[in-house]
Amino acid sequence: MTDVGYILAAYGVIFGGLALYTVTLWRRLRRR
Amino acid sequence: MKTRIVGWVAFAAVTLMVLVALFVVPADLNQGDAQRIMYPHVASAWLAYLSFGVTALAGIGWLWRRDLRFDSVALAGAEIGVMFTAFAIWGGMMWGRPVWGVFWQWEDPRLTTTALLLALYVGYLLLRRLTDDPDRRATRAAIVGIVAAVDIPIVHFSVEWWRGLHQTATIGSPDKILNPAAPAQFVLTLVGMVLAFTLVWTYLMIRRYQLAQADLANEEAARVDRIMEARAVEASR
Numbered sequence: 001m002t003d004v005g006y007i008l009a010a011y012g013v014i015f016g017g018l019a020l021y022t023v024t025l026w027r028r029l030r031r032r
Numbered sequence: 033m034k035t036r037i038v039g040w041v042a043f044a045a046v047t048l049m050v051l052v053a054l055f056v057v058p059a060d061l062n063q064g065d066a067q068r069i070m071y072p073h074v075a076s077a078w079l080a081y082l083s084f085g086v087t088a089l090a091g092i093g094w095l096w097r098r099d100l101r102f103d104s105v106a107l108a109g110a111e112i113g114v115m116f117t118a119f120a121i122w123g124g125m126m127w128g129r130p131v132w133g134v135f136w137q138w139e140d141p142r143l144t145t146t147a148l149l150l151a152l153y154v155g156y157l158l159l160r161r162l163t164d165d166p167d168r169r170a171t172r173a174a175i176v177g178i179v180a181a182v183d184i185p186i187v188h189f190s191v192e193w194w195r196g197l198h199q200t201a202t203i204g205s206p207d208k209i210l211n212p213a214a215p216a217q218f219v220l221t222l223v224g225m226v227l228a229f230t231l232v233w234t235y236l237m238i239r240r241y242q243l244a245q246a247d248l249a250n251e252e253a254a255r256v257d258r259i260m261e262a263r264a265v266e267a268s269r
């Protein structure tokens with residue numbers, strides 16, 4: 001696989017960000 | 033319970049599509065493996081459009097019906113749209129460096145109008161924090177949300193209207209939906225990723241709406257508490 005660094009950076013931020021937002025949302029809802 | 037099922041189905045769909053995009057579908061002949069970034073990049077851009085479109089429609093709904101549930105939908109759309117716009121920009125930059133040779137170019141109309149879109153909706157979210165009055169907040173936000181949505185078609189058609197670095201639509205224009213400018217396996221993977229992302233978006237929209245409604249209820253309870261306290265102080269004098 002070529003350009004692994006760019007692919008990892010793109011997928012890491014997008015899917016890591018999605019996971020982080022989902023967990024944050026879920027925790028905020030639980031606190032309400 | 034139903035929302036939880038949507039969440040798990042979305043999670044499974046996204047996991048499957050990530051595996052397909054990274055390990056099953058072949059690399060592009062010219063772009064190499066960097067082309068794999070296109071799948072989440074395009075899906076994120078589509079959801080940015082959808083989110084801000086929902087925010088504008090919900091804004092119209094608020095102005096028309098004066099029901100704060102519309103404002104909660106508008107808030108959910110704006111916040112989630114900002115996230116997907118940031119993902120689209122980031123994915124585009126990570127693809128642009130190996131394929132174009134640059135992360136960013138301000139002269140490109142698609143890139144610049146997308147950056148403007150992000151700025152507009154970050155502004156929308158900041159504007160919402162300027163007042164605690166739910167009605168005033170909803171009205172101001174609705175107007176900004178409707179006006180800012182004018183940038184959505186400008187972003188989408190910028191590649192057709194002006195010349196720039198960004199390529200024209202591969203499947204997202206009327207003449208290319210039935211005749212896409214990419215092989216079938218790339219198009220199917222892209223459509224699969226877009227559907228999986230849309231499921232995630234649906235789950236997040238429901239949860240963010242629920243949170244906005246809970247916040248409104250808390251604000252209302254705090255307001256009633258303040259009134260009761262003030263009355264108690266007045267009565268004790």
